[in-house]
Amino acid sequence: MMKIKGKTLAELAQMVGGDLIGDPDIFIDSLADLAAAGDGQITFLVKESQSVSLTETKAAAAIVPLAVDSPDKPLIRVKNPYLAAAIIQNHFLQKPFQACSIHPAAHIGDDCHIPAAVSIGPMVSIGDRVKLGERVTIYPGVVIGDNVEIGNDSILFANVTIYHSCTIGKRVQIHSGTVIGADGFGFATDEQGNHLKWPHIGTVQIDDDVDIGANTTIDRGTFGKTHIKKGTRIDNLVAVGHNVRIGENSVVVAQVGIAGSTSLGRNVILGGQVGVKGHIHLDDGVMVAAKSGVHNNQPKGSTIAGIPAIPHKNWLKSSMLIGKLPEMYKDLRDLKHKISQIYKKLFPDRPGV
Numbered sequence: 001m002m003k004i005k006g007k008t009l010a011e012l013a014q015m016v017g018g019d020l021i022g023d024p025d026i027f028i029d030s031l032a033d034l035a036a037a038g039d040g041q042i043t044f045l046v047k048e049s050q051s052v053s054l055t056e057t058k059a060a061a062a063i064v065p066l067a068v069d070s071p072d073k074p075l076i077r078v079k080n081p082y083l084a085a086a087i088i089q090n091h092f093l094q095k096p097f098q099a100c101s102i103h104p105a106a107h108i109g110d111d112c113h114i115p116a117a118v119s120i121g122p123m124v125s126i127g128d129r130v131k132l133g134e135r136v137t138i139y140p141g142v143v144i145g146d147n148v149e150i151g152n153d154s155i156l157f158a159n160v161t162i163y164h165s166c167t168i169g170k171r172v173q174i175h176s177g178t179v180i181g182a183d184g185f186g187f188a189t190d191e192q193g194n195h196l197k198w199p200h201i202g203t204v205q206i207d208d209d210v211d212i213g214a215n216t217t218i219d220r221g222t223f224g225k226t227h228i229k230k231g232t233r234i235d236n237l238v239a240v241g242h243n244v245r246i247g248e249n250s251v252v253v254a255q256v257g258i259a260g261s262t263s264l265g266r267n268v269i270l271g272g273q274v275g276v277k278g279h280i281h282l283d284d285g286v287m288v289a290a291k292s293g294v295h296n297n298q299p300k301g302s303t304i305a306g307i308p309a310i311p312h313k314n315w316l317k318s319s320m321l322i323g324k325l326p327e328m329y330k331d332l333r334d335l336k337h338k339i340s341q342i343y344k345k346l347f348p349d350r351p352g353v
Helices: 009-016 048-055 081-093 312-346
Strands: 019-021 041-044 061-065 075-078 187-189 195-197 203-206 225-228 303-305
Touching: 009 019, 009 075, 009 081, 041 081, 048 061, 061 081, 075 081, 303 312
Parallel strands: 041 061, 061 075, 203 225
Antiparallel strands: 019 075, 187 195
């Protein structure tokens, strides 16, 4: 991506609310990691224990935790260096929207509302009555069904599919291969074991500032809607079932599966490969460790892990015991043998144990 005009250290420090140590007029044009950074670049370190690296990096300056000091390197000291670095990196990589209009190889249906300030690539198929906002970017191979709405500044990367009647908010990014609005996995089964498909006549609503990774699927509601709320981050290869509701600013990591009609509160975090049972609720701030299986409701702020998921502290204790099971089994077998010998001596005329 194009880099825009650089900034002085003083301007960068003001941008992130940091404490500047060193020459405020040093000009910075980009951000890089500790090993790769050079002249005109700023780097960052997340942990105070990494401060020894400041003597080795060739960066012009560094973003560091509040307690870090260095006599040889200009610093911007902040509470959260990772966040500050992300803000600065986004600034440097920002580029103005360039409207490329509609590629001749794109198909546009009837009664669509498409502003002049859009970019629609080749082999895009847009259905009837689709409404696009300003500065929407649609990459090659995207398929958009009838009656879809997409808000301002949203980006659909190559080969995304949006089924009919879905609503996408503003500043949403949907990465390649993702499918929004396919039917949920619902069937009615008769006495002979035959499965009759249950029609899904609901929709999907994705609110503003949501980011969805590659090859993720978000199913439409059976009735009503599947709803992804503002600021949520969904990783690659996630399966979101019908009528699921994910609250604001939640984080769903790769290979998670959320079964139908489950709801998540605000700021819920699901680690990689978590499975969540249908028709349950995870309240605000719940954190689920990777590879866990969640089978019941979880109260606000709880941290859980394991299969089935239990409080994280209990899971840690249980995990420690698993490694000791062979030794415990040997001790139990030896104890059983000793008790048997004692029993035979005390009761020689009775059956043994």
